[in-house]
Amino acid sequence: MRVLLTxxxxxxxxxxxxxxxxxGHQVCxxxxxxxxAPEALTRVRQISNRDFRVEEGDIRDRDRLTxxxxxxxxxxxxxxxxxxxxGEGEEKPVAYYDTNVTGTLVLLEAMRASGCGKIIFSSSATxxxxxxxxxxxxxxxxxxxNVYGRTKYMAEQVLADWVRANPGTGAVLLRYFNPVxxxxxxxxxxxxxxxxxxxxxxxxxxxxxxxxKLAIFGDDYxxxxxxxxxxxxxxxxxxxxxxxxxxxxxxHTGTEVFNIGTGTxxxxxxxxxxxxxxxxxxxxxxxxxxxxxxxxxxxAQPEKAERLLGWSATRDxxxxxxxxxxxxxxxxxxxxxxx
Ligand code: NAD
Ligand code: UD1
Numbered sequence: 031m032r033v034l035l036t037x038x039x040x041x042x043x044x045x046x047x048x049x050x051x052x053x054g055h056q057v058c059x060x061x062x063x064x065x066x067a068p069e070a071l072t073r074v075r076q077i078s079n080r081d082f083r084v085e086e087g088d089i090r091d092r093d094r095l096t097x098x099x100x101x102x103x104x105x106x107x108x109x110x111x112x113x114x115x116x117g118e119g120e121e122k123p124v125a126y127y128d129t130n131v132t133g134t135l136v137l138l139e140a141m142r143a144s145g146c147g148k149i150i151f152s153s154s155a156t157x158x159x160x161x162x163x164x165x166x167x168x169x170x171x172x173x174x175x176n177v178y179g180r181t182k183y184m185a186e187q188v189l190a191d192w193v194r195a196n197p198g199t200g201a202v203l204l205r206y207f208n209p210v211x212x213x214x215x216x217x218x219x220x221x222x223x224x225x226x227x228x229x230x231x232x233x234x235x236x237x238x239x240x241x242x243k244l245a246i247f248g249d250d251y252x253x254x255x256x257x258x259x260x261x262x263x264x265x266x267x268x269x270x271x272x273x274x275x276x277x278x279x280x281x282h283t284g285t286e287v288f289n290i291g292t293g294t295x296x297x298x299x300x301x302x303x304x305x306x307x308x309x310x311x312x313x314x315x316x317x318x319x320x321x322x323x324x325x326x327x328x329x330a331q332p333e334k335a336e337r338l339l340g341w342s343a344t345r346d347x348x349x350x351x352x353x354x355x356x357x358x359x360x361x362x363x364x365x366x367x368x369x
Contacts, residue, residue, distance in 0.1 A: 031276060032056045034104035034146075036089050036137065037111030039066035041220045042152065042209055042268060044074055046108065048218070049269040051078040055276075058083040058102045060095070061111065064129075065223070069365040073217045089133040092140070099144035106148040106276055107141060109134065112181075115227055116156075116323070119178035130181035131188065138192050147199035148279040149189060150272055155207045155261075155291070155328060157183040165261075165331040168205070168287045175323060190285040200283045202275040207261035207291030207330050209268050211350035212357035219357030220265075221364035229301060230262070230350070234358035237309040244313060246298050248320035253327055257298035261291035261329035264345035264353070274339040291330025292343040301347070308351035309359070 033050060037043045038059030044066075050057055051074070059071065059082065071084055083102065087094045089111045112130045113119065119126040134151075141149065158166050159173035174180045189201040210230040212219030225241075226232040235241045249256035271290045278286070296304070306313055336342045361367070 031106060031280065032058075032102065032104045033276065034058045034060065034099070034102060034107045036060050036107065036109050037066075037152075039063060039068065039070050040110055042206075042265060043108075043110040044070045044218050045213055045265045045269040046110070046272045047071075047074050047082070048078050048213060049266075049273050051080040051082060053273055056082070058085060058098070058104065060085045060087055060089060060098060062086065062088040065113070067221070067365040070218055070221075077213065077215055077217055090128065090136050092136050095136055095140040096143050099140040099146065103144055104146050106150065106279055107137065107146060108150040108272055108276070109137060110152045112152065114178065116176050116178045117227065119176060119181070123177045126177050126181050127184075131184050134185040134188055138188070142196075147196065149200075150202045150204065150275045150279060151185065151189055153186055153203045153205045153287075154179065154182050155205050155289070155330065157186065157205060160325055161328065164327060165293060165329050166289065167331040168289055168334055186287075193283075193285045198283055200279045201285045202279050203285065203287045204271060204275060204290050205287065206268060207263050207289070207328070209265050210262045210354060211264040211266065211345070212353040213266065214353055216353070216356035216360045219354065219361065229260075229298060230305075230354055233302060233305045233313065234354050236313050237305060237311075237355065238358050238362045240362065242314065244302065244315040245318045246315055247318060247324060249317045251326035253297055255297050255299045258324055259295035259297045259327040259329070261294065262296055262301070262347065262350055263291050263343055264350050266353075267343040267345050271335065271339065271341045274341045278339055286338070288335040288339060289330040289332050290335060290341075291332050293330055293332045295327055295329040296347055304347045305351045305355065307348065308355040
């Protein structure tokens with residue numbers, strides 16, 4: 031299939047690209063490198079030994095996007111491009127709505143102009159907001175508690191309305207839980223700029239000596255050891271979910287939402303212990319105050335993805351930590367040392 035990936039140079043996009051190339055898809059990446067580096071794509075070429083098209087550009091650039099679409103004529107789009115830092119979204123709401131919502135609107139126009147009717151969208155478990163019950167299933171009400179989550183939920187609704195108005199089109203909305211880990215080669219991985227917001231990249235930087243210790247945000251939650259519990263999903267499993275979603279979209283019209291998680295939760299302390307096993311040494315930490323806005327626990331009911339996509343997670347916590355450690359230890363400064 032001819033597939034266009036917005037944000038394909040990013041963390042999840044680059045891993046999905048490897049998966050799609052291995053399956054023989056023809057791919058075009060559109061990325062403005064706002065939060066990524068061309069080096070990631072160079073490495074994808076090395077890993078996969080296949081070439082693909084790359085267009086440096088902003089998804090909000092209507093003329094450019096339409097020109098790329100009318101030339102490449104994708105049969106489907108996987109829409110990863112977006113801004114994703116929760117704290118930054120509170121400070122720069124307009125930038126977040128512009129990239130995540132306006133960017134999606136411009137993309138849909140380019141799709142229409144080129145006759146492309148199938149889209150897979152990177153959504154997030156954050157659209158659910160505070161849990162009314164756990165695990166979250168896809169019927170759980172959506173009430174996002176931050177700007178980032180609202181932009182994602184708005185984009186979901188835009189896509190569903192577009193599909194309703196355009197018979198024959200289809201959207202697959204994937205609500206990711208907590209993507210972590212790296213490609214087994216250690217050549218590509220998550221490369222956050224500045225201080226990592228998320229747990230696993232922070233732990234990895236402690237392990238490699240870039241940071242002194244992990245701050246555990248609260249140990250008085252109602253969980254088995256008092257620390258926050260999340261549903262971590264290996265990025266390679268997540269990449270495979272996109273390939274299966276493409277197959278599903280090819281055969282179906284309408285909008286379908288899927289949770290992409292393992293269905294089990296891991297606490298901060300359990301994750302720290304798993305990473306210590308992977309890197310082979312103890313990691314320093316201190317318990318500090320809760321992070322504002324955090325919830326005690328968040329995990330998926332992933333049964334629908336198994337039933338309709340034939341997808342379930344196959345990699346465990348040790349795979350996640352071993353691959354994250356390989357990436358971090360072999361690329362202590364991420365992609366930057368190569369540029
Ligand atoms: P990422 O920042 O690594 O990748 C996003 C990519 O989009 C980057 O390469 C960036 O340069 C590009 N981009 C940003 N704005 C753009 C624009 N205007 N035009 C063109 N390209 C642009 O993030 P990721 O972790 O790979 O996430 C991918 C998607 O998945 C995002 O939409 C994110 O909201 C969603 N998501 C991520 C997580 C997570 O924890 N990583 C969880 C749930 C959902
Ligand atoms: C965060 C985002 C969420 C996004 C998700 C994707 C916030 C408030 N939420 O959620 O929107 O969809 O990432 O991966 O940012 N922790 C520490 N110390 C740290 C970092 C994290 O103790 O330095 C704890 C947190 O309190 C939490 C757990 O680790 O209990 C996981 O945190 P994180 O990786 O930031 O993910 P989420 O909180 O699930």
